Amino acid sequence: MIASKFDTDVRKTHRLTQEQLTQYHEDGYVIVRGLFDSEEVSLIREVCDNDPNLANSLRTVINQKGExxxxxxxxxxxxxxxxxxxRLTRIVDTAELILGEECYHxxxxxxxxxxxxxxxxxWHQG
Known part of the structure; x- marks a missing residue:
């Protein structure tokens, strides 16, 4: 199973800097470089590109321009x-730091x- 190859070590966390938090609150987003290493990104991409369950659940959405x-x-x-x-600690901890409170899925x-x-x-762009 591909998920078992993923680093789920709860000790692997990634704290945002004050500068990153400020950027999030000013811009509404932050890019956290290094949150995933290149091998993890490859695994995620492999699943997104090749998982038949995901492919079967994709639905076409039409934006306001008809695209x-x-x-x-x-x-x-x-x-x-x-x-x-x-559920990774680095994701949950980062979300909770941004929100300032406990979060859930x-x-x-x-x-x-x-x-x-x-x-x-x-949903995300104007």
Whole structure:
């Protein structure tokens, strides 16, 4: 199973700097370089590109300009890699630091767009 290859060591955490927190609160986002190492990114990409369960759950969404993009949304947790990632200490701790309070899993969402695709996803872009 690919999830078992993923580093789920609870001691592996990544604290945001005050500068990163400030950027998040000013800009509404922060890019955390090094949160995942290159091997982990490759594993996530492999799952997103090749998992038939994920591929079968993708639905086409049409934005306000009539442009299509694809998304999968689901509730609940399981032992798939994309579910394991949401429970990693470094993810949970980072989310809680940004929010300033305890957080919990509500749902998962994966959006697929081709590289360099300028299609607007209205959930996140204006």
């Amino acid at each position: 299509p993009w694809h998304a999968a949304v689901w509730n609940g947790l399981n032992d798939s890699l994309v579910s394991v990632v949401t 509500w749902h998962s969402k994966i959006v697929q767009k081709l590289p360099y695709d300028d299609t607007v996803i209205n």
